Amino acid sequence: MPTAPTGHPVSVRGLSKDYGDVHAVRDISLDIHRGEVFALLGPNGAGKTTTVDILTGVRQRTSGDVRVLGHDPAEDPREWRARIGVVPQTAGAYADLTVREVVSHFAAMYPAPLRTEQVLDMVGLGRHHRTQALALSGGQQRRLDVAVGVVGDPELIFLDEPTTGLDPVARREAWELVRWFADRGRTTVLTTHYLDEAEELAQRAGVVVGGRLAACAPLSELGGRDNTRTHVSFRRTAALRDRALPALPPGTETAHDDTSDTVTLRTSEPSGVLSVLLPWAREAGSPELPELRVYRPTLEEIYLNLIDRETVACP
Numbered sequence: 001m002p003t004a005p006t007g008h009p010v011s012v013r014g015l016s017k018d019y020g021d022v023h024a025v026r027d028i029s030l031d032i033h034r035g036e037v038f039a040l041l042g043p044n045g046a047g048k049t050t051t052v053d054i055l056t057g058v059r060q061r062t063s064g065d066v067r068v069l070g071h072d073p074a075e076d077p078r079e080w081r082a083r084i085g086v087v088p089q090t091a092g093a094y095a096d097l098t099v100r101e102v103v104s105h106f107a108a109m110y111p112a113p114l115r116t117e118q119v120l121d122m123v124g125l126g127r128h129h130r131t132q133a134l135a136l137s138g139g140q141q142r143r144l145d146v147a148v149g150v151v152g153d154p155e156l157i158f159l160d161e162p163t164t165g166l167d168p169v170a171r172r173e174a175w176e177l178v179r180w181f182a183d184r185g186r187t188t189v190l191t192t193h194y195l196d197e198a199e200e201l202a203q204r205a206g207v208v209v210g211g212r213l214a215a216c217a218p219l220s221e222l223g224g225r226d227n228t229r230t231h232v233s234f235r236r237t238a239a240l241r242d243r244a245l246p247a248l249p250p251g252t253e254t255a256h257d258d259t260s261d262t263v264t265l266r267t268s269e270p271s272g273v274l275s276v277l278l279p280w281a282r283e284a285g286s287p288e289l290p291e292l293r294v295y296r297p298t299l300e301e302i303y304l305n306l307i308d309r310e311t312v313a314c315p
């Protein structure tokens with residue numbers, strides 16, 4: 001049964017999952033677009049793995065409507081399973097086989113798999129193809145999980161924290177692999193705690209908090225990031241402490257952190273702020289403003305601010 005060409009590879013409406021009294025996923029609505037890398041972000045225990053497990057047919061939902069490549073994963077049809085690739089959070093337990101044998105074994109389950117050697121090279125295990133899987137290091141084992149998950153050349157790939165435990169070189173190899181699939185028009189759902197990884201790879205992200213979708217947007221717009229103001233901050237010297245701030249450009253917001261005695265000015269006119277701030281400091285006998293910083297909030301700061309958001313839908 002083919003997917004409707006206009007349909008999204010993943011479409012979720014009102015998804016909820018309870019484990020007894022624990023409401024792990026609450027009323028999530030989400031569309032993942034064809035060909036995109038979609039990052040699923042959120043703190044520990046937020047409900048990301050539960051969501052991925054439902055989308056991949058590993059767990060049953062409590063309520064809601066879910067379509068993955070046009071099918072309900074709860075029905076788990078065999079030909080549908082061959083079209084998705086899954087790298088679960090927990091590492092696979094491979095029998096007493098070499099790395100090459102493990103990947104070949106999984107490749108044989110798919111109608112049109114990638115070449116085993118190619119996949120091993122892509123995950124950086126080419127040199128280790130004769131090594132017993134049980135003898136691999138933790139990071140190498142993780143690379144083998146990735147190889148097993150993608151060897152079927154899937155249309156849709158679920159990667160649940162694929163780079164946890166990988167060294168920086170291996171992480172970048174994993175990123176290359178995600179990009180390689182994206183270039184082939186494949187769709188990827190990437191769960192990660194690494195915001196730099198999301199920023200490198202994903203076009204859009206959903207932030208799950210307490211089982212709810214707290215934000216869903218292109219990475220560049222997440223949490224209103226595109227509209228965020230520039231922050232101008234400095235530590236007050238004794239000379240500045242008792243002086244009122246100068247007249248700042250209209251709309252500038254002022255905040256003060258008592259612990260560090262730091263003033264932060266949020267503005268859409270950072271040059272205008274500096275042009276009145278610096279003469280003001282000079283006149284006060286403090287020509288250098290200690291710890292002067294001019295910056296836009298990072299993705300991490302935006303993410304941390306999102307934790308208290310209301311539920312949103314993700315069209």
Ligand SMILES: Nc1ncnc2c1ncn2[C@@H]1O[C@H](COP(=O)(O)OP(=O)(O)OP(=O)(O)O)[C@@H](O)[C@H]1O
Pocket residue numbers: 019022023024042043044045046047048049050051089
């Ligand atoms: N099999 C289970 N039985 C009972 N509760 C569960 C089960 N699996 C998960 N939970 C609970 O459901 C909630 C969501 O867990 P889940 O593993 O989906 O979170 P997560 O966002 O993937 O977390 P992490 O980032 O730590 O992997 C947590 O409160 C967790 O304790």
